Amino acid sequence: MGRVVVDVMPKPEILDPQGKAVAGALPRLGFAQFTSVRQGKRFELEVDGPVTPEVLAAAAEAASQVLSNPVIEDVVRVAEADSAAGSEGSA
Amino acid sequence: MTRIGVVTFPGTLDDRDAARAVRLAGAEPVALWHADADLHGVDAVVLPGGFSYGDYLRAGAISRFAPVMGEIIDAAGTGMPVLGICNGFQVLTEAHLLPGSMIKNDHLHFVCREQVLSVESTTTAWTGEYRQGERITIPLKNQDGQYVADERTLDELEGEGRVVFRYADHDPNGSRRGIAGISNAAGNVVGLMPHPEHAVEAGFGPNGDRGPRTDTDGLRFFTSVMRALVS
Numbered sequence: 001m002g003r004v005v006v007d008v009m010p011k012p013e014i015l016d017p018q019g020k021a022v023a024g025a026l027p028r029l030g031f032a033q034f035t036s037v038r039q040g041k042r043f044e045l046e047v048d049g050p051v052t053p054e055v056l057a058a059a060a061e062a063a064s065q066v067l068s069n070p071v072i073e074d075v076v077r078v079a080e081a082d083s084a085a086g087s088e089g090s091a
Numbered sequence: 092m093t094r095i096g097v098v099t100f101p102g103t104l105d106d107r108d109a110a111r112a113v114r115l116a117g118a119e120p121v122a123l124w125h126a127d128a129d130l131h132g133v134d135a136v137v138l139p140g141g142f143s144y145g146d147y148l149r150a151g152a153i154s155r156f157a158p159v160m161g162e163i164i165d166a167a168g169t170g171m172p173v174l175g176i177c178n179g180f181q182v183l184t185e186a187h188l189l190p191g192s193m194i195k196n197d198h199l200h201f202v203c204r205e206q207v208l209s210v211e212s213t214t215t216a217w218t219g220e221y222r223q224g225e226r227i228t229i230p231l232k233n234q235d236g237q238y239v240a241d242e243r244t245l246d247e248l249e250g251e252g253r254v255v256f257r258y259a260d261h262d263p264n265g266s267r268r269g270i271a272g273i274s275n276a277a278g279n280v281v282g283l284m285p286h287p288e289h290a291v292e293a294g295f296g297p298n299g300d301r302g303p304r305t306d307t308d309g310l311r312f313f314t315s316v317m318r319a320l321v322s
Binding site for chain 2: 020069072
C-alpha cells in the first residue's frame with residue numbers, strides 16, 4: 001500500500017487567525033522563543049500498490065482542485081510518505 | 092406562483108427559516124435535497140446558512156460537489172437567480188460562482204449580532220426593492236465570516252458595481268473593504284454573510300424604528316426576486 005502526503009498552508013499574505021491564536025497561547029505555557037505560528041493541513045492519501053508518477057500527478061490535481069482553495073491556500077507539498085519516518089510509516 | 096427552491100445539505104440549519112421567508116414574501120418554497128439531480132422546475136434557488144458537512148475541509152467545500160449543485164451551477168449560468176446566505180455564500184465561492192473566499196473572523200470569536208448594512212447595489216435580482224445607500228438591519232451569525240480576495244479581484248468587484256452590501260458603522264469580522272455581500276457580473280447570483288431570512292416577520296427579527304422586534308428589512312430580498320422574475 002502506498003501513501004501520498006499533501007500539505008496545504010494558508011497563503012503568506014492571508015492573516016492566519018488560528019496560527020495567531022496558537023502563537024498567543026505558547027508564551028503562556030512557557031514557550032517564549034516562538035515568534036510566529038502558522039497552521040496548515042496535512043492530508044494522507046492511500047492507494048493500493050506503489051506510489052507511481054501517475055498517482056502523484058492525480059494527488060497533485062486533487063490537491064489543487066479539492067484539498068485546497070487557491071484563493072486562500074497554497075499546496076506546499078505533494079510527495080510519497082517516507083516509510084522510514086515513524087509516523088509516516090505504513091502500518 | 093413563483094417557486095423558489097431552498098436547498099438542504101447535511102448540516103444545513105436555516106432551511107426552514109428560508110422557506111418561511113419565501114412564503115411570507117408571497118412565493119412558494121420548494122424543498123431541494125442535496126442529492127437531487129434536478130431542480131423540480133423552480134424559478135430561483137436559495138442556499139441557506141448552517142454548517143453543511145460540518146464545515147469539514149473548508150466551509151462549503153464538500154457541499155459544492157453535491158449533485159444538486161451541478162444543476163444550480165448550470166442554471167445560474169443561464170440567468171436563474173441564486174441567493175447564498177452565510178454557509179450558502181461559502182458554497183457559492185467554493186463553486187466558483189462568486190469570487191473570493193471566507194476565512195475565520197479576525198478576532199476568532201463567533202459573532203451573533205444585529206448588523207447594520209449599507210445597500211451598495213440595487214441592480215441585482217435580489218436587491219431591486221431596496222434604495223441605493225439604504226441602511227438595513229440584518230442578523231449576522233458566523234465563525235468564518237471574514238471575506239478575503241486579492242486586490243485585483245476586489246478592485247474588479249468595486250469597479251463593476253458588484254459589491255452589493257457593506258458592513259456599516261464597523262467591520263464585525265475583518266472583511267476586506269467591509270464587504271458583506273457580492274454578486275456575479277450578471278447580477279443573478281448574490282451571496283452575503285448576514286441572514287435576511289431572520290428579519291422577515293414582526294415579532295421575531297431585530298429591533299426596528301417602530302419598536303422592539305419590528306424590523307423586517309430582510310423580506311425585500313424575496314420580494315425583489317419575485318419582481319425580477321416577472322419583469
